[in-house]
Amino acid sequence: xxxxxxxxxxxxxxxxxxxxxxxxxxxxxxxxxxxxxxxxxxxxxxxxxxxxxxxxxxxxxxxxxxxxxxxxxxxxxxxxxxxxxxxxxxxxxxxxxxxxxxxxxxxxxxxxxxxxxxxxxxxxxxxxxxxxxxxxxxxxxxxxxxxxxxxxxxxxxxxxxxxxxxxxxxxxxxxxxxxxxxxxxxxxxxxxxxxxxxxxxxxxxxxxxxxxxxxxxxxxxxxxxxxxxxxxxxxxxxxxxxxxxxxxxxxxxxxxxxxxxxxxxxxxxxxxxxxxx
Amino acid sequence: xxxxxxxxxxxxxxxxxxxxxxxxxxxxxxxxxxxxxxxxxxxxxxxxxxxxxxxxxxxxxxxxxxxxxxxxxxxxxxxxxxxxxxxxxxxxxxxxxxxxxxxxxxxxxxxxxxxxxxxxxxxxxxxxxxxxxxxxxxxxxxxxxxxxxxxxxxxxxxxxxxxxxxxxxxxxxxxxxxxxxxxxxxxxxxxxxxxxxxxxxxxxxxxxxxxxxxxxxxxxxxxxxxxxxxxxxxxxxxxxxxxxxxxxxxxxxxxxxxxxxxxxxxxxxxxxxxxxxxxxxxxxxxxxxxxxx
Numbered sequence: 157x158x159x160x161x162x163x164x165x166x167x168x169x170x171x172x173x174x175x176x177x178x179x180x181x182x183x184x185x186x187x188x189x190x191x192x193x194x195x196x197x198x199x200x201x202x203x204x205x206x207x208x209x210x211x212x213x214x215x216x217x218x219x220x221x222x223x224x225x226x227x228x229x230x231x232x233x234x235x236x237x238x239x240x241x242x243x244x245x246x247x248x249x250x251x252x253x254x255x256x257x258x259x260x261x262x263x264x265x266x267x268x269x270x271x272x273x274x275x276x277x278x279x280x281x282x283x284x285x286x287x288x289x290x291x292x293x294x295x296x297x298x299x300x301x302x303x304x305x306x307x308x309x310x311x312x313x314x315x316x317x318x319x320x321x322x323x324x325x326x327x328x329x330x331x332x333x334x335x336x337x338x339x340x341x342x343x344x345x346x347x348x349x350x351x352x353x354x355x356x357x358x359x360x361x362x363x364x365x366x367x368x369x370x371x372x373x374x375x376x377x378x379x380x381x382x383x384x385x386x387x388x389x390x391x392x393x394x395x396x397x398x399x400x401x402x403x404x405x406x407x408x409x410x411x412x413x414x415x416x417x418x419x420x421x422x423x424x425x426x427x428x429x430x431x432x433x
Numbered sequence: 434x435x436x437x438x439x440x441x442x443x444x445x446x447x448x449x450x451x452x453x454x455x456x457x458x459x460x461x462x463x464x465x466x467x468x469x470x471x472x473x474x475x476x477x478x479x480x481x482x483x484x485x486x487x488x489x490x491x492x493x494x495x496x497x498x499x500x501x502x503x504x505x506x507x508x509x510x511x512x513x514x515x516x517x518x519x520x521x522x523x524x525x526x527x528x529x530x531x532x533x534x535x536x537x538x539x540x541x542x543x544x545x546x547x548x549x550x551x552x553x554x555x556x557x558x559x560x561x562x563x564x565x566x567x568x569x570x571x572x573x574x575x576x577x578x579x580x581x582x583x584x585x586x587x588x589x590x591x592x593x594x595x596x597x598x599x600x601x602x603x604x605x606x607x608x609x610x611x612x613x614x615x616x617x618x619x620x621x622x623x624x625x626x627x628x629x630x631x632x633x634x635x636x637x638x639x640x641x642x643x644x645x646x647x648x649x650x651x652x653x654x655x656x657x658x659x660x661x662x663x664x665x666x667x668x669x670x671x672x673x674x675x676x677x678x679x680x681x682x683x684x685x686x687x688x689x690x691x692x693x694x695x696x697x698x699x700x701x702x703x704x705x706x707x708x709x710x711x712x713x714x715x716x717x718x719x720x721x722x723x724x725x726x
Contacts, residue, residue, distance in 0.1 A: 193613075194613040195583060195585050195611075195612065196583045243529075296480075298475040299476070320611060324607070325640075326474050326681075327640055327680075327681060328474060328475075328680040328682075329475055330640075353611070353617075389615075392614065393613065393614055393615070394614035394615070397685045398685055401689070401706060401709070401710065404706070404707075404710045405713065409715050409717075410719055411718070419688050423688065423692035426693055426721065427692060427696040429719070429721045430693075430698050430721050431716050431722055431723065
């Protein structure tokens with residue numbers, strides 16, 4: 157049984173229009189899942205359903221066997237599913253960074269000594285140790301987001317849901333966070349579900365789900381997904397820029413192989429094509 | 434309107450504390466007609482800098498000078514309302530700033546606030562034009578609550594509220610963050626449309642190097658509250674190693690150019706995608722000609 161299992165889930169905010177329609181998705185332990193889709197396609201709604209912030213109207217989601225439909229399971233589910241949202245301002249609660257990070261574990265009744273360890277771990281994971289005693293209000297947007305991520309990491313969740321959490325970070329900050337997330341995924345087998353508009357954050361995922369108008373329109377590996385350029389365009393999405401450039405070079409007659417998704421790979425392939433004569 | 438900033442200094446709290454210093458002697462000129470990119474790491478002073486341009490952050494005593502067209506921001510008699518009508522500012526996630534009960538009231542706020550002399554009829558005309566410019570249907574949307582709109586629509590309404598006074602200069606801080614790829618593309622083409630009409634100058638603060646390389650005519654790199662370099666995207670993005678040392682990414686085109694250069698292939702382009710693709714010399718066998726280094 158998958159760690160997180162969503163079966164035929166539907167949800168509506170106003171009982172008229174379904175924001176999420178009949179979605180089935182399963183996440184295994186250690187899996188790296190990316191969910192992409194245009195603005196308003198239902199991705200963020202899905203994130204809120206995963207940890208029981210909202211409950212499905214139809215279908216069910218189970219986490220480690222606990223059903224989100226049962227209120228008494230809410231606590232068990234939130235221990236396992238940590239969600240980092242788009243806007244860190246909505247997610248920071250305390251006036252000092254370390255208190256903010258401690259908020260989650262304190263609520264779970266984690267012993268004091270361990271809380272300290274968890275703060276150390278979480279702040280160093282996001283590269284914010286220096287700001288331990290700062291006020292979050294004095295931090296930049298990117299720094300705030302890293303604190304929000306640290307707050308979730310301090311809960312040691314089995315599943316980390318990132319709802320466009322890197323959108324406001326600078327390239328360096330984004331890379332650091334992605335590295336942290338990938339490391340947690342690889343070394344600690346944390347399951348990652350990342351909801352993103354950055355096509356280049358998708359290329360390393362094990363499985364990609366494409367959402368369109370509340371439904372899962374496509375599912376597959378990144379290579380399988382990005383092969384379907386025209387369908388993606390129809391869903392309001394695009395290829396990663398490196399893939400787009402590769403396509404255009406092929407159209408001009410450069411003999412590049414298919415399926416290039418990253419700039420690293422494209423650079424390699426281009427260098428290999430240097431004429432010796 | 435030419436924007437001329439000289440030796441601008443600003444600190445959050447006491448300047449004696451080094452970490453409080455946000456701007457440490459910034460001098461920068463943005464010419465009328467520029468599509469100007471401002472890049473730099475988080476905390477490098479980009480946002481603090483642009484917030485000075487319309488007086489949102491007051492220019493301190495002995496903290497340099499700022500001139501925007503005929504407005505001297507250090508002058509006590511500077512008319513900030515008029516300045517703000519002609520230098521529009523769009524913040525990060527502008528949709529969070531919508532507040533009025535209807536889209537009409539929200540967009541009209543800028544007119545009422547900055548141009549109180551304008552009649553209701555004229556205001557209506559201006560609101561209609563602004564909403565049409567951003568691609569929204571005035572009659573369909575004007576009476577709706579801004580909070581009932583989709584994210585993309587909200588952002589357009591927020592932009593309409595800024596361009597309603599027809600500013601000559603438009604300053605945007607991370608304007609495409611959070612938009613999906615198609616929304617992003619549409620938004621950028623909106624910026625170019627505006628740049629070809631009443632908006633003469635655009636200043637774009639962004640972390641997205643591909644965006645800057647593709648769209649800007651000039652760019653400045655901020656680092657630790659100072660300007661590190663100013664130039665065309667071609668000049669800026671060919672400083673590969675320095676950019677990396679500053680913790681900044683390269684646009685994909687510059688990344689590829691550098692990799693090829695290290696392998697003996699010279700590509701001379703302006704770092705736009707089409708510029709790069711057309712600069713690659715392709716042999717009939719599909720291989721790449723090295724050219725002269």
